[in-house]
Structures are given as C-alpha cells and as structure tokens.
Amino acid sequence: MSKPLRWGIISTGGIATNFAKDLLTDPANRSASDVSHVIKAIGSRSVPSAQKFLDMLSSADAPADWGGKNGSLDGCKAHGSYEEVYADPNVDVVYIGTPHTLHHRNTKDALLAGKHVLCEKPFTLNMEELDELIAIAKEKKLFLMEAVWTRFHPIMYAIQDVLFSGKLGKIKRFQADFSMNFNADKQPDSHRMVDPALGGGSLLDMGPYPSVWAMMTLFNHPSNNKTPPNVLFTHQTIYKRSNVDLNSRWLLEFPGLGGVQALLTTDMATLGCGEMTALIDCEEASLAIAWGPFKPEKFWIIPHIARKSGSITEKTEHSHPVVGNSGMAYEADEVFRCLAKGKLESERMPWDESKIVQGWFDQVRKEGTSALKDMKGTEGQ
Ligand SMILES: NC(=O)C1=CN([C@@H]2O[C@H](COP(=O)(O)OP(=O)(O)OC[C@H]3O[C@@H](n4cnc5c(N)ncnc54)[C@H](OP(=O)(O)O)[C@@H]3O)[C@@H](O)[C@H]2O)C=CC1
Numbered sequence: 024m025s026k027p028l029r030w031g032i033i034s035t036g037g038i039a040t041n042f043a044k045d046l047l048t049d050p051a052n053r054s055a056s057d058v059s060h061v062i063k064a065i066g067s068r069s070v071p072s073a074q075k076f077l078d079m080l081s082s083a084d085a086p087a088d089w090g091g092k093n094g095s096l097d098g099c100k101a102h103g104s105y106e107e108v109y110a111d112p113n114v115d116v117v118y119i120g121t122p123h124t125l126h127h128r129n130t131k132d133a134l135l136a137g138k139h140v141l142c143e144k145p146f147t148l149n150m151e152e153l154d155e156l157i158a159i160a161k162e163k164k165l166f167l168m169e170a171v172w173t174r175f176h177p178i179m180y181a182i183q184d185v186l187f188s189g190k191l192g193k194i195k196r197f198q199a200d201f202s203m204n205f206n207a208d209k210q211p212d213s214h215r216m217v218d219p220a221l222g223g224g225s226l227l228d229m230g231p232y233p234s235v236w237a238m239m240t241l242f243n244h245p246s247n248n249k250t251p252p253n254v255l256f257t258h259q260t261i262y263k264r265s266n267v268d269l270n271s272r273w274l275l276e277f278p279g280l281g282g283v284q285a286l287l288t289t290d291m292a293t294l295g296c297g298e299m300t301a302l303i304d305c306e307e308a309s310l311a312i313a314w315g316p317f318k319p320e321k322f323w324i325i326p327h328i329a330r331k332s333g334s335i336t337e338k339t340e341h342s343h344p345v346v347g348n349s350g351m352a353y354e355a356d357e358v359f360r361c362l363a364k365g366k367l368e369s370e371r372m373p374w375d376e377s378k379i380v381q382g383w384f385d386q387v388r389k390e391g392t393s394a395l396k397d398m399k400g401t402e403g404q
C-alpha cells in the first residue's frame with residue numbers, strides 16, 4: 024500500500040462531519056485493504072469552531088473511533104481559515120463541504136495552492152465555473168472530483184450488473200425522485216436551502232440524486248454508448264419567501280437507448296412515499312430502488328405478472344448495505360486509488376459526467392423563474 028493520504032477538511036458543517044468521521048473508520052470493514060486515510064488539517068472560519076470539530080473527531084464513537092486509536096488524527100491542526108489549509112504542507116488533498124455558491128471559490132483556491140480536491144455536490148453553480156476548475160486541474164496536473172458518493176456504493180455496482188446483463192430486457196422508461204420536507208418556513212433566511220445567495224432551493228441540493236441514477240443506469244448503459252440525453256422540458260415551482268425553487272422537474276430523452284424517457288424530480292416541501300426512489304421499467308420486469316436516493320441499500324425486481332408479460336415470475340429483493348462507514352468512505356477510497364495511480368480524474372466520476380449534470384441544472388435554472396435564474400458565478404474571479 025502507498026503512504027496514507029493526508030486530508031484537509033474545509034468547513035465544519037453537517038456533511039463535513041460525516042465525511043471526516045468516515046475517513047476515521049477501519050478500511051478493512053469495507054474490504055478495502057489497499058487504502059489509508061489520515062486527517063492533517065481542519066479549516067473553519069474560526070479557530071474555536073475548527074478546534075471543536077477536531078475535539079469531536081478525537082472523541083468520536085465507533086466506527087470512527089478506529090482512526091483516533093490508530094494515529095489517523097496525529098498532528099492534525101485546527102485552522103481558523105480555509106487558506107491555512109490550502110497552504111498546509113502536510114495536506115495532499117482538500118475536501119470541500121461548504122454551501123453551493125462557495126464551491127467554485129474554495130476549489131479554485133485549493134487547486135491554485137497546489138492541492139488535489141474532492142468537492143461536494145453540486146460541483147459548481149454553472150458550467151462556466153466548472154470549466155474553469157477543470158482547466159486549472161489539467162494545467163496544474165491536480166486531481167479533481169465531485170463528491171457524488173452514491174456512485175461508489177455497493178448497490179450502484181449491483182444495479183448496474185443486473186441492468187447491463189440484459190436479463191431484464193431493454194430499458195423502456197425511467198423515473199427518479201428526491202422528495203423531502205425541509206420545513207423551509209421554519210428555517211431562518213440564512214439557511215442554505217432557503218438563501219439564494221448560498222445556492223438554495225431543491226434543484227442544486229437534491230437534483231444530484233435523481234441525476235446520479237439516470238447517469239449510472241441510462242447514460243452509462245453499454246447500449247447508450249455514452250450518448251448524452253436531450254432535455255425535453257423543465258419546470259420549477261417557486262418558494263415566494265426567498266424566490267428559490269420548491270420543486271424542479273426535468274424530462275430527458277436518451278436517443279442512444281432508442282428514445283427512453285427519464286423523468287427527474289426534486290421537492291423540498293413534500294415528503295415522497297418513503298419506500299422507493301427510482302423505478303426503471305424494462306421489457307421483462309421493473310427494477311425499483313428503495314429510498315433514500317443518496318444511499319439506498321435495497322432494490323426489487325418486480326415482474327410484469329399482472330400484465331401477463333415478461334419472463335420474470337417472482338418478485339425478488341436484493342440487499343446491498345453500506346458496511347462499516349456511513350457511505351462516504353467509498354468516495355474517499357476512490358480518491359486514494361486515483362492518486363496512487365497518478366490520475367487527474369476518476370473513471371467512475373469523470374469530469375464530463377459532472378458537466379452533463381451541470382448542463383441539466385443550468386437549463387432548468389435558465390428556463391425557470393427563481394432568483395438563481397440569472398445568478399452569475401464567480402468564474403474568472
Ligand atoms: N453528500 C451528501 O450526502 C451531502 C452533501 N451535502 C452538500 O454539502 C454541502 C454543505 O452542506 P451541509 O453540510 O448540509 O451544510 P451546513 O450548513 O451544515 O455546513 C456548511 C458549512 O460551510 C461553512 N460555511 C462557509 N461559509 C458559509 C456561509 N456563508 N454560510 C453557511 N456556512 C458557511 C460553515 O463551516 P465553517 O463555519 O466551519 O467555516 C458551515 O458549517 C453542500 O454542498 C451540500 O449540497 C449536504 C448534505 C449531504
């Protein structure tokens with residue numbers, strides 16, 4: 024195994040907490056004998072908050088307590104600015120867990136300081152920002168990846184195996200949804216789901232998940248030959264209080280799959296059914312993916328028995344849990360493996376696929392009426 028990968032963590036919010044804890048879990052519990060992660064720096068907008076985060080990691084419960092006991096936090100510094108993490112010589116790669124509108128600024132600063140970057144979803148606010156980051160990564164020969172963790176989960180590989188084997192026949196129709204009630208009315212104006220200045224609304228926060236299922240099952244289907252879909256229509260309903268989108272819908276058509284249509288939806292004010300997140304209707308049966316869209320652990324193959332068609336006769340349940348971590352360690356392992364091989368981008372989460380999804384979001388925003396419609400990014404700044 025190569026040397027441990029030395030992480031710097033930018034921000035101390037909800038997801039940075041989950042990610043950092045997962046770095047401290049035992050890779051053996053997820054059968055990853057070839058990786059090793061250590062955390063060398065925490066960056067927050069204030070020293071007390073960085074220190075509090077470090078203290079929390081140092082006293083984390085199982086399974087994240089493994090790292091503390093095994094030296095993964097040794098020499099970790101609590102910095103009162105993000106810049107100090109970018110400049111820290113003990114850091115190889117920076118994880119960015121800030122609100123959406125800061126992703127471009129933070130990633131650019133880290134790359135310009137010579138660090139590899141794993142940045143939370145959605146990668147950027149618009150295509151121009153993303154193009155600029157990719158150009159910098161290429162020029163400086165640095166690794167760059169959008170942290171779409173679901174791509175690396177055991178269930179994603181299992182679902183692709185079933186669909187790509189052809190045993191369900193051709194895919195005919197697709198729908199995927201992320202609906203959850205964020206109780207926006209009860210949140211302060213500054214909440215990242217409410218505030219347009221932080222990239223609020225359902226599209227940018229929740230949209231990566233219906234998108235990941237469409238990308239991994241349809242776009243990456245061998246018969247599709249990586250042909251990008253057309254966006255047939257888009258719609259957004261607006262939250263009057265702050266003018267962000269309460270829900271978004273967009274309909275894709277995949278010419279490479281004979282015109283399969285995919286309806287993608289997000290809602291931040293409506294609870295979905297809570298059982299299912301995506302449905303893929305195929306010739307021989309349907310494949311239904313359990314909730315939640317970010318980390319389902321089960322899927323079902325459902326025969327067309329009632330309609331007396333299809334060759335599959337039994338409904339079957341398939342369980343593929345995340346093991347020994349909360350689901351974010353797999354993407355960290357991908358970063359380790361890519362860097363060990365000297366790669367600048369991941370084949371499982373390539374730049375071009377981030378760009379396809381970014382293109383959908385740009386179109387949905389431009390065709391909608393939210394405050395984010397004409398919002399300028401920070402590219403070039
Ligand atoms: N992969 C996944 O499952 C998930 C991903 N996410 C993504 O992670 C990112 C952050 O989400 P989440 O952790 O829920 O957000 P939080 O609001 O919990 O945390 C965001 C952090 O960003 C830092 N920050 C810097 N500037 C600001 C600002 N102006 N306002 C607020 N915070 C600021 C703060 O850290 P500090 O004060 O230390 O600088 C803050 O704690 C988003 O991109 C989101 O889409 C979110 C949830 C799940």
Ligand SMILES: O=C1OC[C@@H](O)[C@H](O)[C@H]1O
Pocket residue numbers: 228229317
């Ligand atoms: O990425 C995410 O997944 C889980 C959701 O609760 C969260 O809002 C979103 O950012």
